[in-house]
Amino acid sequence: MKKIFIALMILMASSFAFAQVDEDLPSGTVVLFDGFENGNYWIWAGFDWDQYGTHKISTGANISMDWASQGRHSLELTMEAMPEESSKSAVWFYDGTNDLTGAKYLVVDFYNPEDYTYNVCAVLQATDSWKWCQGPTYSISKGVHTVVFDITNYTEFLNDVRRISISSDNWAVYPKESHFYIDNIRFIK
Secondary structure, three states, rough: OOHHHHHHHHHHHHHHHHEOOOOOOOOOOEEEOOOOOOOOOEEEEEEHHHHOOOOOOOEEEEEEEEOOOOOOOOOEEEEEEEOOOOEEEEEEEEEEEEEOOOOOEEEEEEEEEHHHHHOEEEEEEEEEOOEEEEOEEEEEOOOOOOEEEEEEHHHHHHHHHEEEEEEEEEEEEEEEEEEEEEEEEEEEE
16 A cells, blocks of 8 residues: 555656746746855755654765856765665755745756656745745656746745755665756746
């Protein structure tokens, strides 16, 4: 029964995902948030996050020149292997107070060099109460993809964003360490 539930969840997430991956960008003013040209302000959630739930398999967030969609650098996000007993959940985040008033979309370029599909989502946490603002999960197969995360449901909280997270929640077993890259994180107003 558990396998059927997981298969249905994957199917549902996949059908939801493709509508917002590699489509034309929505119209509006584009504001670059991070292109990784001025250093790294992102952190990986590791063993210290175990107190907040299941173990996170994220192991690093490092500036890379291996691939970039804008400028010369990107951020390489690394993970440990995902055996059967693994939580298969990884999180990378940027902490800092940001006024994103007027933003409607968060856009991120991804490069997945692996023969594996990652299920990614973006989360904004806002205000002193860390209001959770999360859109749907998208499937990122091998190759380069641009993902548009719609944040229009959270406009009342965007004046006080405290954390921006990218997470990868995967259901399949992956027997080796893996990674993908992100770049050109921008907001469209």
